[in-house]
Amino acid sequence: MISYNFYNPTKLVFGENTIEKIGELLSNVGSKKVLMIAGSGSIKKNNVYDITINSLRKNGIEWRECWGVRANPSLAKVREAIAIAKKEKVDAVLAVGGGSVIDTTKIVAAGVYADDIWQVFERKEKIKKALPIFTILTLSATASEMNCSAVISNDEENKKWGTGSPLLYPVASIIQPDVQNTLPWNQTVNGALDAMAHIMEYYFIGTNEETSIAVNEALLKTIIKSVEGLKVDAKDTISRANLAWAITLGLNGISGAGLKGGDWACHDMSHSISCMYPQIAHGGALGVIFPAWMKYVCDSNPQQFKRFAKNVLLTDDIESGIYELKQLLKSWNAATSLRELGVKEEDLRKLAEMTVSRGNIGKLSVLRLADVEKILEFAF
Amino acid sequence: MISYNFYNPTKLVFGENTIEKIGELLSNVGSKKVLMIAGSGSIKKNNVYDITINSLRKNGIEWRECWGVRANPSLAKVREAIAIAKKEKVDAVLAVGGGSVIDTTKIVAAGVYADDIWQVFERKEKIKKALPIFTILTLSATASEMNCSAVISNDEENKKWGTGSPLLYPVASIIQPDVQNTLPWNQTVNGALDAMAHIMEYYFIGTNEETSIAVNEALLKTIIKSVEGLKVDAKDTISRANLAWAITLGLNGISGAGLKGGDWACHDMSHSISCMYPQIAHGGALGVIFPAWMKYVCDSNPQQFKRFAKNVLLTDDIESGIYELKQLLKSWNAATSLRELGVKEEDLRKLAEMTVSRGNIGKLSVLRLADVEKILEFAF
Structure with a gap:
C-alpha cells in the first residue's frame, strides 16, 4: 500500500505586497535581531532590499547582513555567516534570495549550534537545534x-x-511573484x-499512486x-x-x-x-540529463513513460514523448x-566516477558507473 | 494577483499498519492521559479500537473514553466530552472515527479552555487555547x-x-486506508x-489560478x-x-x-x-444540491463550467457536463x-429561510432567499 508521512509546518505568505510583512512575521516569534543573508545584490536593484529593511525597522527588529552567496552555494560562505550569527547573537535568520541563499541560510541556522556543520553532510552528526528560519523568495526553482x-x-x-x-x-516564507518579473x-x-525535474524524479517511479501521479501531471x-505565457510576456504576473x-508544490x-x-x-548527475x-x-544541467536518462531507463516502467508522453506532452509513445520534451x-x-x-568530452568518465563516489544511484533502475557513463554520453 | 496564506502543520501518517503508531505519536508531545472520542462502536468491530488501546498501553498512556458521537455531531455531546476532559484532567484528545468524531474532538480541545464554547460559533468569542489534537481516521470525507x-x-x-x-x-493524524474496506x-x-463538493466550491470561482485549477481537476x-475502482471491488486497497x-487534499x-x-x-444549503x-x-445532500446550483449560477463563470465539463467529465458543453455529473x-x-x-416539498421555503438566516450566501453569485428557494426547487 502507498505509505508515507506528510509534514510541512512552513507558513507560506503568497501574493502582492507580501514582502512588507516580513517584520511582522519575525515579531510573531519574538525576534529582536536577525541575520539577513543574500546574494550578489540584485535585491538592491529591484527594491526588495529596501522593502525588507523598512519592514524590519518598522517592527523594531535589529539586523546584520551577510552578502555574496553564489549559485551552488559554498561551505565557506556558510562558515562566514555562522561566525557573524554567533558573534552578533542573532535570534533568527532571514534568507532574501533564491534557493542558494535559502539553502545557505538553513545550514547557518543549524550551524550556530554545531561544532562543525559539515559533519552533518558527512552523516557523522545530526542536526539537534536550529535558529528560526525565514525566507523571502526572489527566484522560484528549488522549493527550498x-x-x-x-x-x-x-x-x-x-x-x-x-x-x-x-x-x-522555514517558520515562514514570503513569495511575492512579481519581483521575478525582471529575471533574465x-x-x-x-x-x-x-522544478520539472523534481516532479519527474517522483513521477517516473510511480505505478498505482494515482492521486500523486495525477497531481504531478497537473x-x-x-x-x-x-513558461509559455512568460515567453510571450515576462511581466505576465498571472503566469508568474x-x-x-x-514550483513550490514541486x-x-x-x-x-x-x-x-x-x-x-x-x-x-547534475550535482556532479x-x-x-x-x-x-543546476536547472540547465537537469534539462540535458533528464531526456538522456529517460531514454536509458524507460524500459523499467514503460507504462509510466507512455502516460507521461500522452498526458503531459500530448503525444503517442515513449520515444516521441522524449523527443517532444527536448x-x-x-x-x-x-x-x-x-x-x-x-562540458568537455574527456571529463565524462570523471563526472561518472564523482557521481557514484557515495555508491550506485537511482531507484527505478539502479545505476552503476558504466550506466552513468552511458547516460552522460547520451547527453553529450 | 493570486494571494493567500498556506499553513498546515498537521503531521499525516498514511498507510498500512499506521494505527499502531498512535501511542508513539502521543508520547512525542509528552502526553500521559488522553480522552478518546468515538462514534457508535464500529471501531470495535473492525479492530481499530483494540489496536489503538494496545498502542496506548504499550506507550504507558492512560486513557478515558467518550462514545456516541452521531453524524451531524451535537453540541450536547461536545459538552459531555468537555466535562469528562476537565474532570479527568487529560492532556490531549484523540478522535477515532470520521469527520463528525474529529469535529467534536477539535471543539472539545478548545472547549476545555472556554467558558461557553458555543459563543465561538456565535462569533462572540475566539479560541485562545486548545489541547493537542490527534486523530485516527476511519471514514474519508471531510478532510477534518x-x-x-x-x-x-x-x-x-x-x-x-x-x-x-x-x-x-491536529498535531498528527493517522490514515490507514484499509480500515475503510468494510464501509457500506x-x-x-x-x-x-x-470531497468533490469541497473541491468544486473552490473550483468554480476560479479564473486564472491555473495551478490550483489543474490540481483540482486532477x-x-x-x-x-x-470510486469506480471500489465499485468493482470494495477491498481494492489501491483505490481506497x-x-x-x-479526499484529504480536497x-x-x-x-x-x-x-x-x-x-x-x-x-x-446542505447544512440546513x-x-x-x-x-x-451531508455528502448525499451535496450530491443533489451541486448540480442544481451549477444550473442556476453557471452563467456567472461560463468558461470555468465549460472547462469542468471538458476536463473532468470529458464532454462538450456546460449542460452536458451537469448531465454527466448527475x-x-x-x-x-x-x-x-x-x-x-x-425532503418534503412544503419544507423548501423553510430550508431556504434557514440557509440565509445569517445573511446571503455564495461568492460566485451572491444568493438571496429567492435564489436559494429556486435552487432547492431545481434540486427537488
Missing part, C-alpha cells in the same frame, strides 16, 4: 522555501552534498527545469503553460504566480506523497556537473546537450 | 483530519454552524461526494476513478488509498490556494438540510433529488 533540505558545495573536498532535518523547515529569461527557464502541465506556486512534499522517496539519479563546472546552472526545452532556449553547456 | 475547522449542530437552537482556528489543526457502499460514496478525476489521499488548503476562500453556497433532516447524510452520481446509487432523500 517550503521544504527541509539544503545542498551545499564543499569546494576544498570537491563535494556537493545535501542534508535535511525537520528543524530546517534563462533564470526563469532554469527554475522551471529544476503541476508539469501548469509549469509548461506558465502560477509558475511560482507550481518539492514541498505534495509531489512525492507515496512515491517511495523518488529516484534522484538525474539530480546526482555543477560541482566540476560551477558556471553551469523540442519544448529547445523552444525555451535551454541547452540540449552537455557539449552545448560547455 | 488535516484542517483547522469544525461544524457542530446546536439542536436546541436549530443551528448547524462551523468555526475554525489555527489551534484546531453509500458511506464510501457520501465521503467522495463531500483530484476530481482521481476521486471518480477511485488514492481516494483517501485525494480540504487541507491545497485545493483552495488562491481561490478566494471558495463559494460555499452549496455547503450552506441535514439540520432539519438529521438522517440525511448520471455519474446515479451510477453510484447516490440520490439525485431532494425528494428521493426524503
